Amino acid sequence: MGLPRLPEPFHRVYSPPEAPKAKTRRPVMAGAVATVFAAMALAAAGIFAFGGAGARPKEAPAATPPAATRSRVPDAPRLTQPVTQPPVFASIPNACDVLPADTVRRLVPTATPTVDTMGAETASVCKYSLAQGGRYRAVQVDARAFLPRYMHDEATSMTIWSYEAQWRQAQKDLTPDTTSLRRIGGLGDAAFERYWIDRDVHVAVGEATVRYRNVVLRTQYTEEQPAAGDRAASEHRCLANAIAAARAGLPSFH
Numbered sequence: 734m735g736l737p738r739l740p741e742p743f744h745r746v747y748s749p750p751e752a753p754k755a756k757t758r759r760p761v762m763a764g765a766v767a768t769v770f771a772a773m774a775l776a777a778a779g780i781f782a783f784g785g786a787g788a789r790p791k792e793a794p795a796a797t798p799p800a801a802t803r804s805r806v807p808d809a810p811r812l813t814q815p816v817t818q819p820p821v822f823a824s825i826p827n828a829c830d831v832l833p834a835d836t837v838r839r840l841v842p843t844a845t846p847t848v849d850t851m852g853a854e855t856a857s858v859c860k861y862s863l864a865q866g867g868r869y870r871a872v873q874v875d876a877r878a879f880l881p882r883y884m885h886d887e888a889t890s891m892t893i894w895s896y897e898a899q900w901r902q903a904q905k906d907l908t909p910d911t912t913s914l915r916r917i918g919g920l921g922d923a924a925f926e927r928y929w930i931d932r933d934v935h936v937a938v939g940e941a942t943v944r945y946r947n948v949v950l951r952t953q954y955t956e957e958q959p960a961a962g963d964r965a966a967s968e969h970r971c972l973a974n975a976i977a978a979a980r981a982g983l984p985s986f987h
Contacts, residue, residue, distance in 0.1 A: 819922075821881050821888045821947040822986055828852060828859035828874040831950070831982040837861050840872040840954060840974055855880055867957060869936060872978055875951040888947040896944035899951075900925055903942075912968060920979060921945035928968045930958055937964075939971025941979040948986055952978040 829850050837846065846861040856877035863870045879891040903914055903925070911929040918924070921943040930937050935958040942951045954974035959967035 819889070819946055822878060823881060824854070825876055825878045825880075825948055826985050828857040828876045831859070831874045831876055831985045832872070832978060833981055836978060836981040837872060840978060841870045852876075855883075862955075869955065869957045871953075871955040872974070873953040873955070874978070874982060875953075876948065876982075878948045880947070884947075892944060892947045892949060896923060896942070896949050899942055899949070903927055912964075913972065917941075917976070920976065921950070921983060924979070926972050926976065928972050930964075932958070937967045937971055939968070939973070939975040941972075941975040943979050943983070945983055945986060950979060950982060950986075952976075952982060954978060 827850075829848065838844070841861045841863045843863045846863055849858075849860045849862070851858055856875075858873065858875045860871060860873040877895075879888045879895070881888045884891050900916075907914060908929070910932065911927060913926060913928040915927075916923070916925045920941070922945055924941060924943040926939070926941050928937070928939050936955050937958055938953055938955045940951065940953045942949065952975050954971050956967065956971060
């Protein structure tokens with residue numbers, strides 16, 4: 734006996750399956766595909782929103798750290814605002830025309846002081862002195878400038894260099910007889926003072942060196958060498974008179 738014959742039609746093993754009928758399969762597949770695409774869209778939107786929200790808090794400190802903000806703020810004016818130099822003097826007076834007459838008479842109390850002078854356009858020296866017995870008084874003015882007609886834009890910088898060179902030289906010249914050498918304020922653009930005793934000629938000297946724009950002005954007040962117990966008073970008097978002479982002479986530069 735054999736197997737019963739199946740009713741026609743029937744599928745052979747080598748025949749492809751028939752396509753699903755429209756009424757039973759297509760709506761199910763369409764709904765499934767739509768569901769998959771909707772899920773993918775929601776997942777993508779969730780990933781985008783999550784990634785964006787998660788990245789911003791981490792990137793904010795790196796973009797504007799407090800230290801970087803503090804370092805950039807002071808730099809802005811230097812990049813946008815040029816540094817301007819103060820105006821310089823085109824010429825300077827002769828050293829004998831720097832001090833007012835009443836200042837000379839107060840420091841060198843005589844109507845006819847001895848005057849020694851020398852100099853040229855850019856540098857000159859003038860000394861007023863009085864010698865009577867053991868009494869000696871003198872005030873000396875040393876004025877020099879770096880004029881723009883010769884130095885052009887370097888007039889101010891060369892003046893600064895010259896002034897600082899004098900300061901360094903004064904430091905090298907320190908001796909036991911130099912009891913004061915210090916920078917002082919309130920006089921020109923920069924200034925320093927010093928006091929010393931010159932035992933070779935038996936005098937005490939107070940000196941003020943001032944930088945003012947493109948001018949270096951040095952004034953010295955000199956009197957006889959003090960006794961050992963009078964040195965402090967001599968130092969105070971000589972420095973005060975040298976600074977007073979410098980202060981009185983600065984207005985002549987204009």
